[in-house]
Amino acid sequence: MMQTVYRHRLTTRLWHAINAVAIVILLGSGLMILNAHPQLYWGRFGANFDQPWFRVAWLFEAGRVPGWLTIPQTYNLALARRWHLLFALVLGFALLAYMVASLVNRHFQRDLRVRRGDLAPRTLWADLRAHLALRFHDPDHPGAYNVLQKLSYVSVIFVALPLVILTGLTMSPGLNAAWPWLLDLFGGRQSARSIHFIAAVWLGGFTIVHLALVILAGVGNELRSIITGWWRVPEEDR
Amino acid sequence: MILTRRRALVGGLAAGAGGLLAGCDAVQGTDIGRKLLLSGEPATQALQRALIDRTALAPEFSADQRSPIFRANGTRNPNTPTYNASLAQNFADWRIRIDGLVARPVDLSLADLRAMPARTQITRHDCVEGWSAIGKWSGPRLGPILERAGLQQRARYIVFHCADRFGTRPYYESIDLVDAFHPQTILAWVLNDRVLSVPNGAPVRLRVERQLGYKHAKYIERIEAVPSLAGIGGGKGGYWEDVADYEWYAGI
Numbered sequence: 001m002m003q004t005v006y007r008h009r010l011t012t013r014l015w016h017a018i019n020a021v022a023i024v025i026l027l028g029s030g031l032m033i034l035n036a037h038p039q040l041y042w043g044r045f046g047a048n049f050d051q052p053w054f055r056v057a058w059l060f061e062a063g064r065v066p067g068w069l070t071i072p073q074t075y076n077l078a079l080a081r082r083w084h085l086l087f088a089l090v091l092g093f094a095l096l097a098y099m100v101a102s103l104v105n106r107h108f109q110r111d112l113r114v115r116r117g118d119l120a121p122r123t124l125w126a127d128l129r130a131h132l133a134l135r136f137h138d139p140d141h142p143g144a145y146n147v148l149q150k151l152s153y154v155s156v157i158f159v160a161l162p163l164v165i166l167t168g169l170t171m172s173p174g175l176n177a178a179w180p181w182l183l184d185l186f187g188g189r190q191s192a193r194s195i196h197f198i199a200a201v202w203l204g205g206f207t208i209v210h211l212a213l214v215i216l217a218g219v220g221n222e223l224r225s226i227i228t229g230w231w232r233v234p235e236e237d238r
Numbered sequence: 239m240i241l242t243r244r245r246a247l248v249g250g251l252a253a254g255a256g257g258l259l260a261g262c263d264a265v266q267g268t269d270i271g272r273k274l275l276l277s278g279e280p281a282t283q284a285l286q287r288a289l290i291d292r293t294a295l296a297p298e299f300s301a302d303q304r305s306p307i308f309r310a311n312g313t314r315n316p317n318t319p320t321y322n323a324s325l326a327q328n329f330a331d332w333r334i335r336i337d338g339l340v341a342r343p344v345d346l347s348l349a350d351l352r353a354m355p356a357r358t359q360i361t362r363h364d365c366v367e368g369w370s371a372i373g374k375w376s377g378p379r380l381g382p383i384l385e386r387a388g389l390q391q392r393a394r395y396i397v398f399h400c401a402d403r404f405g406t407r408p409y410y411e412s413i414d415l416v417d418a419f420h421p422q423t424i425l426a427w428v429l430n431d432r433v434l435s436v437p438n439g440a441p442v443r444l445r446v447e448r449q450l451g452y453k454h455a456k457y458i459e460r461i462e463a464v465p466s467l468a469g470i471g472g473g474k475g476g477y478w479e480d481v482a483d484y485e486w487y488a489g490i
Contacts, residue, residue, distance in 0.1 A: 021258070028259045037368035044299070045362060047369035049307040071262040077366065078483040079266055079275070085490060086278030089285075173364050174448045174489025178290040180297050189362060189370050 005143040007231035009105060015098040016226055022091045025083055027204050028071035030197075032080035035064045040197055044188030053194070092165050099157075111145060112154055118147045136217050142233040152206065160202045167196035276483075283487040290489075292416050296447035299360045305371040308363075308429060310437030313402035313409065316457050321401050329441040334425075338397070338462035341388030348427065348441055354378035357424050365451040366484065375445050376428035381419040384463070389415075393463035397470055398444055398455035404477060411455040412467055412475040412486070413446055422447040425458065450488035452478050 008016070038056030039046070046052065057063040067073040071083050102108045117123060127147045130136070138144060145153065169175050170182040170192035186192040214222045218234065225231035265271035324332050329348050337343040358376040384396070396418045400409040417423055426445045427434050434440045439456025446453050453476070467473060472480030479486050 024258045025262060028262065033368065037365070039369075044303060045305045045370045045372045047305065047307075047309040047365075047371045049309060050305065068256065068259070071259055072266065073260060073263050076482075078478070081366070081485070082275045082278060082483065083262060083266075085282055085485075086275060089278060089281055171364075172286070172490040173296060173362070173450060174286045174290055176362075177294040177296045177448050178286075183297060189364065193368060 003142075003233040004230050005233060006229050007143055007225045008229045009107060010229070011098060011101040011105065012107065013226055013229060015094055018090060018094045022087045022094070023203060023207060025071060025087045026091060027200060027207075028069065029080040029083035029087070030200055031065040032070040032072065032075070033077065033084060034197065035070065035075060036077040036080075038063055038065075040194045041190040042187070042194060043190050044183075046190035046193075054197075088165075088168055091161075095157075095161055095165070112150055112157070114147075114150055114154060118150065123147055134216055136213070137234065143231070152209075156203065156206050160199050160206065164196060164199040164203060167192040167199060171196065279485045279487055282485075282490055286487075286489045287416070290448070293421060294448075296361055296422055299362065299372050301360065301374065303372055304360060304374060304430065308371050308373040308438065309365075309369065310435075311365055311367075311451065313404075313456065314437040316400075316402035318401065318403065321457070325436065325440070332441050332459070334442060334458055335460045336383065336387045336462075337460070338464050339390040339393040340384075340463050341390065342386075344383075344387050346383070351378060351425060351427060351442065354383075356428075357422070358428075359422055359424070359445070359447070361422070361445070361447045363451055363454070366488065374428075374430050375424065375426040377424040377426035377442070377445070379421065380423045380425055380444070380461075381421075383425070383461075384418060387463075389463055392465045395464050395467055395475070397462040397464055397467070397475075398458050399460035399462065400455050401457035401459050404481075407471075407477060407481075409455065409457075409477045410471055411444070411453055411477070412464075412470070413444075413449075413453065417446050417448065420446070420448070448489055452476070452484060453488050 034056060039052035040054040041050055041052050055063075056065060060066060064075070067075075070080070072079050099108075124147060130146070131148060136146065136149075138146065166182060167186055169179070170186050171189055176183060176189070183189060183192070186195055221232050221234070266275055324330075332348050334346045334351070335343065336346065355378060356376045357379050358374065360372065360374045362370050362372045364370045380396070393415070395412045395414055397410060397412040400411075402409045413423070422445065424445045425442050426439075427442050429435070429438050434443065439454075439458075442458045443456040444454050444458060462470075464470065467475040467486075471477065474480045475486040476484070478484040
């Protein structure tokens with residue numbers, strides 16, 4: 001008999017749909033904005049005469065991120081900023097709404113809380129081996145997240161996303177006047193710009209691994225569950 | 239069979255992401271897409287204006303926190319016959335006309351400007367491109383100058399007309415009255431204890447510290463108070479706003 005579980009609430013599915021669009025647009029437009037000054041620095045200031053720690057030219061011979069990865073596809077800083085700053089609002093407020101909803105409906109406490117014992121080396125090792133063997137679900141609790149899954153979701157929701165949003169706000173000369181403590185927190189505007197980039201790489205890496213695992217776990221089933229909420233327990237887990 | 243289906247799905251996902259990237263180009267080409275895209279700016283402006291006190295100061299730094307070299311960008315030399323002639327006599331004939339919706343239009347010479355009480359501030363200059371440089375600026379505050387000219391009730395924006403040209407188009411910029419009367423908004427004629435150099439906007443440039451670099455008009459020759467930005471240049475309040483869709487409100 002086919003066993004299905006209601007795995008994702010409406011708020012989670014909505015947030016996921018918004019993010020699926022927003023993250024791709026923000027990464028693409030962000031790479032175009034990086035093209036306008038393809039170097040990163042540490043500290044309060046940084047321009048052509050200062051020493052960068054990273055140059056796009058190290059990765060791409062042309063010194064710019066190629067057009068197939070950027071929004072727009074041909075060089076246009078003004079429109080890239082329009083895309084980026086519009087969808088930054090979408091990403092930020094969607095995260096806020098999702099966090100409030102997930103505290104109220106106890107999604108965080110029930111599904112994402114890292115429990116005592118989860119972080120024991122033995123548990124982590126066992127989960128890693130299960131992943132490598134492409135077993136992603138605990139047969140006894142097929143609907144529950146495994147440890148590595150929890151850790152990656154928790155670190156993205158509570159570290160990478162807040163980090164990318166706060167460092168983004170730190171780059172705003174307007175907000176610097178209202179919240180100067182952000183500059184102190186990240187060590188200056190150019191440091192914030194660097195951390196923004198690192199957090200974006202983290203989110204891009206998460207997205208790629210996430211998609212790869214969705215494919216390995218069964219695209220049809222995973223897609224249905226993130227769209228309708230209903231997830232079919234795989235045969236081998238029953 | 240499963241492998242091919244998997245491959246097709248992987249290909250589909252990759253194409254989906256690529257399609258989204260390319261789709262953005264299509265969206266920004268449509269009227270509705272453009273309108274949506276441009277709706278971010280008023281939202282950002284409203285949020286920032288609500289969050290930031292109108293007199294909140296941009297961070298100021300100590301002398302040893304300055305950039306070793308302050309980068310110049312945009313026009314590095316207006317190089318017009320009039321500008322060059324004025325430069326040759328150290329801008330002795332330079333006048334900044336303050337007019338538009340004011341009770342008493344004024345012509346300020348550099349001597350007038352230099353005689354006024356100056357504000358000195360070490361601030362960070364953020365280019366829209368992403369780089370930052372910290373420098374020490376001095377010059378009189380714009381607010382008292384506007385008060386002296388007597389701003390009329392209908393005035394909403396202050397427009398800065400500049401001596402540099404992009405092709406034939408003159409550079410210009412504009413700010414609203416919140417920024418015009420902000421304590422750190424100055425007409426700077428000193429950078430890092432030296433008279434402002436040509437690449438950085440000699441003889442006078444605007445400092446409007448809570449916004450990005452392109453708002454800081456250089457080579458100022460006229461300051462005009464207006465009721466709306468509609469009649470000026472392309473109508474969007476600045477050279478870059480007109481030609482390339484840069485935001486008029488550049489607080490982010």
